[in-house]
Amino acid sequence: MRVLGIESTAHTFGVGIYDSVQDKILANPKAFYKSPPGQGMIPVVVAEHHRQLGDGVIKQALEQAGQTLGEGRPLSWNSIDAISYAAGPGLGPCLQVGASAAAFLAGLHSKPLIPVHHGHAHIEAARWQMKFSDPLALYVSGGNTQIITGTKTKRPAGGGPSRPSSFFGPPFVVLGETLDIGIGNLFDSFARSLKLEFAHGSVVAKMAAEGKNYHELPYTVKGMNFAFSGLSTSAAKLVGKVEANDLCYSLMETAFSELCEASERALLMTNKDEVVVCGGVAQNPVLLSKMKQMAETHGARCGTCENQYNADNGGMIALLGAREWERKGKAAAIAPEKMWYEQKWRIDQVE
Numbered sequence: 001m002r003v004l005g006i007e008s009t010a011h012t013f014g015v016g017i018y019d020s021v022q023d024k025i026l027a028n029p030k031a032f033y034k035s036p037p038g039q040g041m042i043p044v045v046v047a048e049h050h051r052q053l054g055d056g057v058i059k060q061a062l063e064q065a066g067q068t069l070g071e072g073r074p075l076s077w078n079s080i081d082a083i084s085y086a087a088g089p090g091l092g093p094c095l096q097v098g099a100s101a102a103a104f105l106a107g108l109h110s111k112p113l114i115p116v117h118h119g120h121a122h123i124e125a126a127r128w129q130m131k132f133s134d135p136l137a138l139y140v141s142g143g144n145t146q147i148i149t150g151t152k153t154k155r156p157a158g159g160g161p162s163r164p165s166s167f168f169g170p171p172f173v174v175l176g177e178t179l180d181i182g183i184g185n186l187f188d189s190f191a192r193s194l195k196l197e198f199a200h201g202s203v204v205a206k207m208a209a210e211g212k213n214y215h216e217l218p219y220t221v222k223g224m225n226f227a228f229s230g231l232s233t234s235a236a237k238l239v240g241k242v243e244a245n246d247l248c249y250s251l252m253e254t255a256f257s258e259l260c261e262a263s264e265r266a267l268l269m270t271n272k273d274e275v276v277v278c279g280g281v282a283q284n285p286v287l288l289s290k291m292k293q294m295a296e297t298h299g300a301r302c303g304t305c306e307n308q309y310n311a312d313n314g315g316m317i318a319l320l321g322a323r324e325w326e327r328k329g330k331a332a333a334i335a336p337e338k339m340w341y342e343q344k345w346r347i348d349q350v351e
């Protein structure tokens, strides 16, 4: 089957097309909202960005998929079997744009409409590319930081050869999570404290790579949970007093060490032999190498997916739409007029 997936939980409006027979994402274009200097995301402003550019991104996805297949023309709606969208968690006004677009297209072209969970999609994208079966997941993004386990189930009898032999999905259990802010928000807000031109966590990561001297900062791990706001406040107070690169380096080392300690506890408790790191912050090579080192110490493999699938994107939403259809059949879909989204939808509420 072919699924077109729409992502619009936060700064990105992304559209992906996944083909389950080729097991390939055929297109994955996106439009990214960049906040003006010194400003965070204002949900209604970001939603307006998505509303204006969304239509173009959908067209681009159909064109790219046509090119990938060598058809010389955009993919037609006839060759799309279902439409999925990220129904949460995220910013309400942004979620509404993607959900409405998906429901409209599903109604217009008479396709099943499949709501999926954004965090579940991040885990599935990493699991898919790593060819893992039942991993422990460290999900790290702007607003979310969680250590998660899922459930592996055997597929029911029947279905075509392209169907997987087993499924990985709910119930999910959140073993550990941030007690205050997400790790991506920690880096983004620190970037604003530094008054950077492009105040984004990725700039903090570049500066951290130049840092050499570790300056001690508050380190908070409680069992498998962790916290970052004390770290954020302390680091912000040291701006101008400690060399900027060293401060970025100390901030990242502290935050990543917290995640590794908590993940190690979860890995030993669950006795898994696969670990995925996923979400926007999983693009950070320092975090990945620390997590790999931790996992390998205990005989587990650890990895992630390509950056294009760790950043918010429609490809992972399309991929998960197909998986949910395979797992649940028609029960995965809703009528377009029953379209819903939930800002605070937790992964342990996914059914």
Ligand code: MG
Pocket (backbone or CB within 6 Å): 118, 122, 141, 142, 279, 280, 311, 312
């Ligand atoms: Mg994300």
